[in-house]
Amino acid sequence: MPHEGLPSETAKPYIVAGMPMYNEEETIGSVVIRALRHVDEVICIDDGSSDASARIAEACGATVIRHRVNRGYGGALKTLFIKAREMDADALVLLDSDGQHETEDIPNMLKPILSGEADFTIGSRFVEGGGGTDMPAYRRLGIKVITAASNLSSDLGIKDTQSGYRAFSRTALDRLRFDAEGMELSLEMLEDAHEKQLRVLEIPTVIRYDVPKGSNFTAVSHGFTVMTWAMLSLSQKKPLLVLGIPGFGLLAAAAAMGFRTAQDFTLQLDSIIGSGISAVWVGLLGLSLMATGLVLQSAQRFLRLLLVREFGLD
Ligand SMILES: Nc1nc2c(ncn2[C@@H]2O[C@H](COP(=O)(O)OP(=O)(O)OP(=O)(O)O)[C@@H](O)[C@H]2O)c(=O)[nH]1
Ligand SMILES: [Mg+2]
Known part of the structure; x- marks a missing residue:
């Protein structure tokens, strides 16, 4: 059970890991089991998967929240934030259920948050020590272009704006607000954090591309959606x-x-x-x-x- 109030030296912080999940039966089991070594509870947001993802996640110890209809990545994150606030979590670490994010890096992602140094950490491929195994060149280029456009509009100063590996303090959980339903949420959330002057820190991590459901061309359409959002934001700002x-x-x-x-x-x-x-x-x-x-x-x-x-x- 979560403890009451803020983390202190005596009270152990209550940590929740959240995973958006859509047809990830091949990987979800091992991601949940490995994440549970570092956190108190794992919440998977299942968005109408047609495979056994939800059953496997539950069998491996996760709490599964099901959306009746597919509400997209952004919709999953909204549910996750509401749930983490309800659970009175001291920190939420967000990671993909397709095995791309190394669960061994969870303590590194949480350390600056629990020490009060940051409100929001990003597992970054583009800071020293970070990277991507077998990362396709078109993905690298796409991420660089989106990051350049978003830094132009908001001076975010973030090198990896597209990483879904993120962790949030209680303050960030309370203050961040976002509307996007799809992957463009990655930028909306960073801009909101920037406007609310939350302290954002990039933590080196290696994101894997040699997973069963490796990067595919839906990533290209995600890229266009995010880029359109970046350009709209730039023209407004x-x-x-x-x-x-x-x-x-x-x-x-x-x-x-x-x-x-x-x-x-x-x-x-x-x-x-x-x-x-x-x-x-x-x-x-x-x-x-x-x-x-x-x-x-x-x-x-x-x-x-x-x-x-x-x-x-x-
Ligand atoms: N709840 C929910 N999760 C989703 C949805 N789409 C993707 N996900 C999950 O979000 C995570 C990231 O999605 P991916 O499609 O792997 O996106 P990506 O890692 O940026 O792109 P790739 O390089 O192609 O893997 C994965 O854990 C997916 O299972 C969705 O519509 N709803
Ligand atoms: Mg992925």
């Missing part, structure tokens, strides 16, 4: 960057086209009108993109100022 730079590029192209038109003034009238008109259109598009970027950027500043002045929110 930095509209001047997203619209202003292409706008300026178009304006410069229009100027070059216009200049050529002027130079070719002696050529046939048709071609002069054609390229001149294109230059005007491209220039107008560039100008309007830049203007939209400027308006959105200042609207954003205005709103932020208003929130701070009127409601004391930051």
Whole structure:
């Protein structure tokens, strides 16, 4: 049973491991058994698996929560957070049930949380000592691109934004809020942690790709979903960057086209009108993109100022 109140030197912290689970009968048993060596309780969120995952997880000592319909990775994490809060957990460690995350690293993930050094740890492939066994090149590239886009929008300073190996303190469990249903939740959660000034720390870990259900091309569609989310977030946070730079590029192209038109003034009238008109259109598009970027950027500043002045929110 969980103890009451905050962890102290005398009270042993109550640790829960949470695993989103979808058709993982080949691996879930050993992941649950190995995780139980390091935590007090394992909760698996089964999202309508059609195989024996839930039965095996329970037989190996996990508590299984079943969703009647598939609510996706994000839906599973929402249920997990609610359950961990209900259980009064001091920390929640989140790991995949497909065997990609090394359970031996659970103590490393929890150490900074239990010592009060961090609120949120990420098992990272891209800090010294971390890595991925047999990691496909397209996955590495995809993760780097998504990470670059998300750091551009929020200056998160996180090297591995796509790792699902994460641990949370009681404070993080209480304060983090997220809406996404799919894998884009990985970024939403990091941005929320950044906005709420939670202390995030990357812990080196090796993520395995030589597991029975190794990386497949659904990962590519996950990648696109996450990338779309990153770009939307970037355009909301930095509209001047997203619209202003292409706008300026178009304006410069229009100027070059216009200049050529002027130079070719002696050529046939048709071609002069054609390229001149294109230059005007491209220039107008560039100008309007830049203007939209400027308006959105200042609207954003205005709103932020208003929130701070009127409601004391930051
Ligand atoms: N509850 C629930 N779990 C899911 C769902 N989709 C995936 N999972 C689980 O979430 C974890 C991560 O999913 P994966 O598909 O392995 O995602 P990934 O590790 O980023 O991608 P790969 O490299 O292709 O393995 C696994 O433990 C899955 O069983 C879902 O719709 N619902
Ligand atoms: Mg996986």
